[in-house]
Amino acid sequence: MRRLVVTDVPRPDAEQVAALQGFGVATVHEAQGRVGSLGAALRPIQQGTAIAGPAVTALCWPGDNLMIHAAVEQCRPGDVLVVGVAAASTHGFFGDLLATSLASRGVAGLVIDGGVRDTEVLRRMGFPVWSRHVSAEGTVKATAGNVNLPVVIADQVISAGDVIVADDDGVVVVPRLEVPQTVEASRAREEKETATRDALAGGQLGLDRYDLRPLLRDLGVEYVRWDELAEQGGA
Template sequence: MSGVIVTGPPKADAQDVEALAGYGVATVHEAMGRTGLLPAHLRPIQQGTRVAGAAVTLLSWPGDNLMIHAAVEQCGEGDLLVVTTTSPSTDGMFGELFATALQRRGVRGLVIDAGVRDTQELRRLGFPAWAAAVSAQGTVKATGGSVNVPVAIGGQVIRPGDVILADDDGVIVVPREEARRAAEASAAREAKEAASRAAFHDGQLGLDRYGLREKLAQLGVTYASYEDHVGGGAPVRDGAGA
């Protein structure tokens, strides 16, 4: 497998990346119309951490981490390394030494659709990672690959310079051209959720706040008292006695 290392790709504006870092993955996902979410098998090795960064992408041969060494050189302040392989792999391609080198360069974290190892050391370093597997299985350095090319993970295309946002809920990609709009939409959604949170705290029900009683009626959902339900009595259609 031959490959290419692309240098100097365009990146999302750093201010937009920082703005998106203020919101959770779920909020951004909803604000973007439920797009961009990476597969649920990418799980964090830590808890309580949220990061956002500009993607440095890597396509590697499974069980071979040669191109991660090449990718480190292309990483800089505010970046986030995204690794996938040409076919499924769970080998531990990334560990403490890579994290040390990337942390020195200002890289904010890792998303890898393969395996990581040295997870205790990664947590000690404070280097966040989201991975498809945790495995002590070692790798080789024998096959070429590509850095800073578009890659696909679970049907989502990630281009170099796109924004990657990751937290306890998962990982999302925001196209670099859409970063500002996504941040603005996320701010609006968070404000809406804050208003709903306050209403729920005061005792309002989601059924009323979101007009869902009408939806239930449209779907033919009825209310019935327990006695009527178990005794075969007529359902109560207006909610009385429920």
């Protein structure tokens, strides 16, 4: 089996990437038709940070971070390093030394389907990380994987150059060729949500805004006064 480091991968338009970052994970996920989420298990080690950038992908073996070191060389400013693991592993694949290397190259952050450590130092550095585990257990550098070939996290395929959007709500991937339409769909959803927010702030109920009263009726939901219910002997 060939082990490859793929160089010079195509990247999406930077302005569209910045637009996706502004919309945020929840809006982008909904705009894509509720697809692309990397799952609830990937959590940020920090709060209040949002990033978006083209993915540089690395596939590592359990307990082995060799290919993260190989991937650093392929990272450009604004990229997000996305690390998949060939099998479940709780090891701390990544810490402050690798973060220092990535930060020097202008990398926006890390998404890893494994563990990280030195989290307090990473927060002080301001280097954003989303990980499945936090673990002090170290790794070796002994087994070859791949760089910039597709990886799978939470049943989502992430290819090099796809856009990763990450914030306090988690992580979502946008395929590179679908970035323009996802930006437009996200913008439309944001405009719709702004109108809804204004209506709710003005006192309109969600029951009426979303026309939910007929649904409640069709589901057999009844309205009854408290005193009437008491007279009927309860539910």
